Amino acid sequence: MKKLSAHEHKQPFKGPFTITRVQPGRIFGEETDDLAFGPLSVIDHAVMKKGLTIKMHEHVNDEIFSYVWQGTMYHRDSAGIEKAVSNGQLMMMNAGKSFWHEEKVGLDQVEMLQIFVRPRETNLEPMIQFHEKTSIAFDWYLMVGPENSDAPLKVRQNVFIFDAHPKKGDSLDIPFYEGLQQYLYVMDGEITVEGLKIGKFEAITNIGNPLPTVTATENSTVLLFFVDMNAAMSMAGTISGLRR
Template identity: 65%
Template sequence: MLIKLGTENHKQPFKDPISITRVQPGEIFQEKGRDSAFGPLSIIDHAVMRKGIKIKMHEHVNDEILSYVSHGVSHHKDSAGFEAPIAPGKLMLMNAGSSFWHEEKVEDGYVEMLQIFIRPRETDLKPGIQFHDKPVDHSDWYVMVGPENSEAPLHVRQSVYILDAHPKAGETLEIPVYQGLTPFLYVMSGDITSGDLKIGRQESITDLENPLPSVTAIKNTTIVLFLVDMNAEMSMAGTISGLK
């Protein structure tokens, strides 16, 4: 059965000048007392950061964190010695493992981005960081992230794939099916229809029994698709991903 997670379920742990809408994917089940993660997919922080914001150097442990920027430039610095601008088309994946420190700042305009937190398969893995340049404007699906043994350009230590697409108004997309993995579809911007449902900005859908039906963009839209092993072994020791 197709089920939807609406915006009324989201928390806002921070507001201006840093605005974060915290999407806890497990809330889609609407079951009291259930873990708020969707398998190892723990949290999607949809953030807007204003000019002049600096998030000072801070530590993560046992979080796999994808930074996905849709607007603006976030300037990144970390304990591995990397300094890099993160912008649309420039992906960053921090595999925090036993310990990883980073800071982010916005020098001009504003930044809109997702920080996606995944629980790793085990605790205290080796820390590291990955970058990847990808197309910015593509209507069809682009595989951004996958498990270590996959052909995805960025790897998480978990049975999770992350794809994005940018369908234009009126375009219809089929949803990929990965054997043994459950889909969770997030609308970052725009509006789509799927079956009889309309799904807007910061809303999501899943189906635990059947493949997701095709989606049609009502207007130009950015969508992010997660394909998740719901029975994967995972560490609950993450700074953010371990939250329930």
């Protein structure tokens, strides 16, 4: 079993817009030129202060899943869409050959994840998707999956993303997809896995074996990824193409 600790992350931005950049491949603890976890490239755990505007900017060849945990983020994009996104409302930007967007924060601080996945190929058509969750429960909710899956949001890659909200004392069995590697990230709270504590900003995987049952020691929000480690992928992404 491998754990990625909170102290291993970088913070490329600090201040009104603070990013803790989780490079999921660091979990292997190896010297490597590429710190992605297969096509799962970057998890930006962001805190944006009230009143902040991140001006219109371009992404190319990034598949970007926005997961708002706290507050409301106001989205505007080059497709002419303007939408408020808060907890339980999910957004996927499939940037493809070019996609521009802007983010604003109103009166409440926003804490969210922006998850960058490398697409299966370069310069696909850009698109944007939204989904409002039907439940916010302790057990697993499928949010994102490949184009041929039943997931409400599609990523152009062989990756699945679930979330769960266990309360203190709840135990969660971890589902399993044959041929895909599990990666569990703690957005908030704390869980234990066979006595190993995994807190906020931390992650765990189990090489060669499925993850065992986890137990929440605090009320928690966790995200579970299933990743095809051998998938074909584009390295041309604005953020997802970064190696370190």
